[in-house]
């Protein structure tokens with residue numbers, strides 16, 4: 001194992017050389033999970049930084065404000081990926097997908113999380129606090145960071161259609 005835990009190695013599959021730069025966010029329906037998952041991410045050696053856009057206790061900002069703000073940071077290249085939590089995950093995904101160049105999805109099983117990256121090059125994962133248990137959410141987020149999109153794969157041309165449509169290609 002390298003002395004620098006952020007260097008690629010057996011436990012850091014897929015992480016960028018400097019570690020993942022992440023944004024997290026939630027609405028009040030996703031607050032408890034966002035807090036737990038953010039703590040996990042901050043303890044993960046594959047993660048370089050976690051920017052928490054809220055909400056925090058007592059803040060009732062609606063999900064579109066947080067979802068859009070997080071996706072804008074990804075689109076601007078300020079973050080590699082975003083993790084967003086609301087009641088179902090759906091509102092956050094719908095919101096983040098409004099930002100050109102961003103591909104967001106709710107995924108509540110391992111296979112879908114993997115394919116959201118490897119097939120669809122999604123930069124944004126959304127979870128529903130009212131849908132899955134916290135331990136499954138934690139597992140999915142751990143796995144999510146291990147998956148990377150292969151631009152030489154057969155999936156790349158399919159994703160490129162979306163970039164061309166949006167003028168981001």
Ligand SMILES: O=C[C@H](O)[C@H](O)COP(=O)(O)O
Nearest residue numbers: 029086087088089090091092
């Ligand atoms: O997708 C929306 C989220 O689940 C949100 O947390 C709850 O939205 P609602 O209060 O409009 O049902």
